[in-house]
Amino acid sequence: xxxxxxxxxxxxxxxxxxxxxxxxxxxxxxxxxxxxxxxxxxxxxxxxxxxxxxxxxxxxxxxxxxxxxxxxxxxxxxxxxxxxxxxxxxxxxxxxxxxxxxxxxxxxxxxxxxxxxxxxxxxxxxxxxxxxxxxxxxxxxxxxxxxxxxxxxxxxxxxxxxxxxxxxxxxxxxxxxxxxxxxxxxxxxxxxxxxxxxxxxxxxxxxxxxxxxxxxxxxxxxxxxxxxxxxxxxxxxxxxxxxxxxxxxxxxxxxxxxxxxxxxxxxxxxxxxxxxxxxx
Amino acid sequence: xxxxxxxxxxxxxxxxxxxxxxxxxxxxxxxxxxxxxxxxxxxxxxxxxxxxxxxxxxxxxxxxxxxxxxxxxxxxxxxxxxxxxxxxxxxxxxxxxxxxxxxxxxxxxxxxxxxxxxxxxxxxxxxxxxxxxxxxxxxxxxxxxxxxxxxxxxxxxxxxxxxxxxxxxxxxxxxxxxxxxxxxxxxxxxxxxxxxxxxxxxxxxxxxxxxxxxxxxxxxxxxxxxxxxxxxxxxxxxxxxxxxxxxxxxxxxxxxxxxxxxxxxxxxxxxxxxxxxxxxxxxxxxxxxxxxxxxxxxxxxxxxxxxxxxxxxxxxxxx
Numbered sequence: 001x002x003x004x005x006x007x008x009x010x011x012x013x014x015x016x017x018x019x020x021x022x023x024x025x026x027x028x029x030x031x032x033x034x035x036x037x038x039x040x041x042x043x044x045x046x047x048x049x050x051x052x053x054x055x056x057x058x059x060x061x062x063x064x065x066x067x068x069x070x071x072x073x074x075x076x077x078x079x080x081x082x083x084x085x086x087x088x089x090x091x092x093x094x095x096x097x098x099x100x101x102x103x104x105x106x107x108x109x110x111x112x113x114x115x116x117x118x119x120x121x122x123x124x125x126x127x128x129x130x131x132x133x134x135x136x137x138x139x140x141x142x143x144x145x146x147x148x149x150x151x152x153x154x155x156x157x158x159x160x161x162x163x164x165x166x167x168x169x170x171x172x173x174x175x176x177x178x179x180x181x182x183x184x185x186x187x188x189x190x191x192x193x194x195x196x197x198x199x200x201x202x203x204x205x206x207x208x209x210x211x212x213x214x215x216x217x218x219x220x221x222x223x224x225x226x227x228x229x230x231x232x233x234x235x236x237x238x239x240x241x242x243x244x245x246x247x248x249x250x251x252x253x254x255x256x257x258x259x260x261x262x263x264x265x266x267x268x269x270x271x272x273x274x275x276x277x278x279x280x
Numbered sequence: 281x282x283x284x285x286x287x288x289x290x291x292x293x294x295x296x297x298x299x300x301x302x303x304x305x306x307x308x309x310x311x312x313x314x315x316x317x318x319x320x321x322x323x324x325x326x327x328x329x330x331x332x333x334x335x336x337x338x339x340x341x342x343x344x345x346x347x348x349x350x351x352x353x354x355x356x357x358x359x360x361x362x363x364x365x366x367x368x369x370x371x372x373x374x375x376x377x378x379x380x381x382x383x384x385x386x387x388x389x390x391x392x393x394x395x396x397x398x399x400x401x402x403x404x405x406x407x408x409x410x411x412x413x414x415x416x417x418x419x420x421x422x423x424x425x426x427x428x429x430x431x432x433x434x435x436x437x438x439x440x441x442x443x444x445x446x447x448x449x450x451x452x453x454x455x456x457x458x459x460x461x462x463x464x465x466x467x468x469x470x471x472x473x474x475x476x477x478x479x480x481x482x483x484x485x486x487x488x489x490x491x492x493x494x495x496x497x498x499x500x501x502x503x504x505x506x507x508x509x510x511x512x513x514x515x516x517x518x519x520x521x522x523x524x525x526x527x528x529x530x531x532x533x534x535x536x537x538x539x540x541x542x543x544x545x546x547x548x549x550x551x552x553x554x555x556x557x558x559x560x561x562x563x564x565x566x567x568x569x570x571x572x573x574x575x576x577x578x579x580x581x582x583x584x585x586x587x588x589x590x591x592x593x594x595x596x597x598x599x
Contacts, residue, residue, distance in 0.1 A: 138594030183462035230445030
């Protein structure tokens, strides 16, 4: 039966054969693996036109998505991290900071400022997952707190787009305290009766979920976003079981009453606008 | 509680054994060893003092998790009278990793809420190793609002490896429960005194930790992540716990220097587990002092002071 085996080989080869794509022009969808034209993906808010998978956006893309053209003014750009613990694991924290600043062009994992959303003034904070996994240290905590304080003073609706692995280990207990700091600031926002819309983008876990991200008056998640307190790996290790399909995804959270809605990225701005109009 | 000790405590245990032997010898044989015993006692005290002051941060972490270290219920029974435990979050269930209730502490009726670990295997499982479910945090919040309604001060005792990472906990909103406590504790108009008595494990501890005063027992720790978790993530090697503990700066001295806590509560020689009653006595006196100060502050100022305190936390530069 030697002929039978031979005939199978070329087929297998065909399967693993790499398709040569010029860098940057064509992309492979992270979910359905279809080849997408990059311009088409960008025009579609980085949502796969074939399977609707929401690819990650950087902080500025987030802000462009939610604010009117050229309305955004970035605030608190002068704040940058220091290394209070002189933290060192396999690499120095200072070194890591430099690497990520170079990579992302920003000083820490959040971009904050004010702009208009369909003509209405808003305070907006978007987290940058590309900067140390969007982790929250003193700078992220301070910038978000200041944005909340501006929202209180100017009576501007407050919007966050969270995308973070949680509190930043390299600033130790000070990172943990940022959870309290941002939540305490939100208590003031609530007293001032200023609306807070929290948008959850894949992924949000740990200290960010367990503080401001879950405290929105309205909580909106993107389709398929992973949202949880503990990461799936930690849970699997703890309970020594495989997790069910779809566990901790946006749709799962909606089903369990933890969020208000799951919204496609192209609808996001209009949905927030509608909510804010109704709340006015 | 005796019988369990950590390897670095061994010299102390040896000496204490010797002292006990000599004591029984002199009792049975009528020989006077009192001079020798006194000498050994002094040596043991010196040893306790020097041993504990030379510990690494990882050893301090082990001490904070010492199997004989007093837990919340031990302090409650030693410090207060008429403790009435209250149960349930009124939504789903009663979490046994968090205990709470009303008690009399000196001249005050206070609400005491704390994480509770278990002593033997059966109790450990009953207490879920001190790792609360969302119901625990919701029970705590219910009790805090109850305290506020009747103008009673709140004392929280922190001692947990962290909030429980399980399927049910996620389904019922572990993150939301913690976040809710953080924002609600910013609004409570009665004094809140937070004491880290053992292991202050990340968000699971902080969820009871937004107070007007945050105190730590000398040999407790408080950290954003456990040294084990940190080693696994940053070093990708579970064995690097010593390095991780060192880097995390999680001891009471570290936190005092970082401005996160208000006061370190000195423990008796050798640590709280060597003399729980004395530790409870010290803690009661410290709590009395803070209660005296805080109960004279108007409710509005209490809220203001607590918010201001956490507003200022963090270290960054600006230009």
